[in-house]
Amino acid sequence: MAKDRNNVVEAVRQSPPLDMGPYDPAGVSGKTIIITGGASGFGEGFARNWAAHGANVIIADISNGQPLAEEIRKAGGTAHYVRCDVTNWQSQVDMFREAVKLSPRGTIDAVVCNAGITDSGNSFTDPVGMDKEEPPKPVFKTIDVNLIGVMYSTHLAMHWLPLNEKPKNNPGGYSPDRHILLIGSVASLVPIPLLVQYGASKHAVLGLFRSLRATSFVKGIRINLLCPYFIDTPLIPPAGRSLLLGGAMGKPNDVVDAGTRLMADSTIHGRALVIGPSVKIDDEWKLLPEDTPDIDNVAVWEVLGSDFIEVDAFTRRFVSMLNAVERVRGWYGWGYDLVRMLAYPVTSRLRR
Structure with a gap:
């Protein structure tokens, strides 16, 4: 069969489609992992889970993550809190440097760009002060946190991750990693009414993922993406919850499990997962009753898996x-x- 020259999967080192069966979470053991926004929500779930499986977790958050770090240490894990404002470049630089000092090997294995907020600041569709000679500059805080902060974290990861070389003496079997895990959203794929800043920022995170996964292998870095649906976390305000009445939200544990799958297996590169409500569906994506026999519930699906095969x-x-x-x-x-x-x-x- 003639090779399709438009198929560049091998050229960009994209790993095969994911096997969504059982996996070994122990693959995170020994890794030093930075989690921005790690004091609550998904970040807290990642920190607890990965520390329980032997990772050295750096909780980077503007909110106080010290109590969480202490809880993890009391449970036998390794975790450190470093205060960080992801919208501030120097704050992120200082956080990365401190993370290196806190790493047992003085290196970083993975960076999880998790810090994020819903729409905040000025409403995009309602400019204010337009009757003035010099209208006030709008505050797009969501863009600052969800996009600029992610760009800062990813940019710094491009420096620190390649420095993670395989140790010469490695009696514990530690396997170094160079992994960037981006946290997008279903809003990366579809528009969410009224959440203009949030949707734009998450579309941009998707663009960052699609751009980097075609080139990051040159520096030995693998990159993956999670796109959660509406998940039952504090990020969803009461107004958002009211819009979801009668619908279904995903569970934080499913997001943590999907992230752990990607973090534990250092061979996975260029893959994206959508996490939604746990449902039973047939091969044509038709919803089945919950009591349907011999059909397992599904909450995680792979997406954007054929970008390099066909356009x-x-x-x-x-x-x-x-x-x-x-x-x-x-x-x-x-x-x-x-x-x-x-x-x-x-x-x-x-x-x-």
Whole structure:
């Protein structure tokens, strides 16, 4: 069979589709893992679970995570709290440096970009003060936390993770990792009415994931994504809960389990999981009664698994057209463009 040149799965080192059967959570043992927003919600669940399985957890949060860290230590785990404002660059830099000091090996294995909030600050659809000569600058706090904070964390991970080399003397069987786990949302995939900032920020996290998973392997870094549906955590305000009346929310434990699956297996790269309410469905995604025999409940599904296998018709045709233009122009076109590039500073001034 001829190889499809548009299939670049091997080129980007994307791992095979996930086997959603049993897995070994002990794969997190010995790893030093930074969790932003680790003092509550998913972050707290990750911290408790991974520390219980032998990880060294760094709880990075603007809220006080010291009581959680102490609880984990009393239970026999290893956890440290480092105060961090993810929207502040220097605060994140200091947190990463402190995490390295707190790591038994002086390295970092994984960074979980978990800190996030729902829409906060000015309403996007209702600008204020427009009757003034100089309207006040809008406060887009959700963008600052959910996007800028994630970009800071991921950018710093690009420096610290490649420094995690395999130790020469390794009697405990520790296997170093270089893992970035992004926390998106179902809002990364579909619009959520009225939550403009939240939806935009989570779409951006998806874009970050799709961009990095095609290139991060060059630095030996693997990247994965979780996209939870509405999960029963403090992040959902009363107004949001009222909109979900009569529907179903997912469970935090299912999110923690999905994250643990990705964290424990260092061979998984470029994969994304959606977590929703636990349901029984058939092969055509039709909902089945809860008492249907011989059908297991499902709460986790893989998504965006075929991005590198096939793309939509327009994208494929557009890229093919651009490649054809490049082939037709050949070396002459390359040389012509090079001359234009070198001459641009001069020609642009002459046009003024």
